Amino acid sequence: MNNDFHYNPFSGVLHEDIQQTIIPSFNVNEIINKIKTSNSLAIEFIGKQGRGKTSHLLYLQQTINIYPIFLLDDSSSISNIIQSKSDIVFIDSIHRLNIKDRIRLFKEKKVVIYTTHWSRKVECFLTKKHLYSISFKGIDAKNLSLILNRRLKLASKNQLNNEMLFSLKNTSDLIKKFGDNYRAIINHLYEQYQ
Secondary structure: OOOOOOOOOOOOOOHHHHHHHOOOOOHHHHHHHHHHHOEEEEEEEEOOOOOOOOHHHHHHHHHHHOEEEEOOOOOOOOOOHHHOOEEEEEEEEHHHOOOOHHHHHHHHHHEEEEEOOOOOOHHHHOOOOEEEHHHHOOOHHHHHHHHHHHHHHHEOOOOOOHHOOHHHHHHHHHHHHHHOOOHHHHHHHHHHHO
């Protein structure tokens, strides 16, 4: 690994470092207002794998961290979520629950904020829950430069000089090569900085 860094800048970001690395792709105050003022709301972060949905979900949950977050995997069940006393919940990978459980969740919780690969319009319609979708596609070269440079600075042992930072040309080249797959870009850079 490069001696200029405490760790590979493109390894996984710790939960406590998300606030320092992410550039939100939505108006945070607008979303918080929707959450606090709604009686029946689903906010979906929708997009393909590797587009930043989970990072943004974690970022938002940390911004208003009085509400629990559930990171689902193939063995997850709905019971822990339903048993939570909070009427507002964050869920990563809601698609890991079956449709029956998603409908139950939407009926029992006032606000559900979640990541998904496909819209949950049907479940929202069936439960009369207002749906607000935030699409994750496309990457802006300027924002990508800021994100990558923030990760470099966070991992750096010393002050970084301009040659060590990502320029707009660097990030534009990455976008040309990997499209809007943020995860593929990070994985590529992880290998470069290993």
